[in-house]
Amino acid sequence: QVQLVESGGGLVQAGGSLRLSCAASGRRIFSINAMGWYRQAPGKQRELVATITSGGMTNYADSVKGRFTISRDNAKNTVYLQMNSLKPEDTAVYLCNAQAAFDYWGQGTQVTVSS
16 A cells, blocks of 8 residues: 655745645555646646656646646655745645555645735
8 A cells, every 4th residue: 555645735925835745655655656746626626736757757737837846756755846936726735646556645735825
């Protein structure tokens, strides 16, 4: 199994920055391919924010390109999301995802951006 623990969410003013972390653990972490971040705002569907493969290839939602950066420390089994120039529309619960034989999800961390 794989366990994912997110941290780093909080309340920030528009234009500010936050850094999210997601640490993976468990017997099957060796089988993880891509990791990523998704978000879900109230009343909206879950949407992809950014993903990164074990080889470092990244993919971003158009809405965050140029503002968010995903990175990965394979030695620490941790993925990060640096979020800059935050906007109120970035407010959501951010969930960490790990893709292996199954999809694994963290519990989520709240990000709130005030205007």
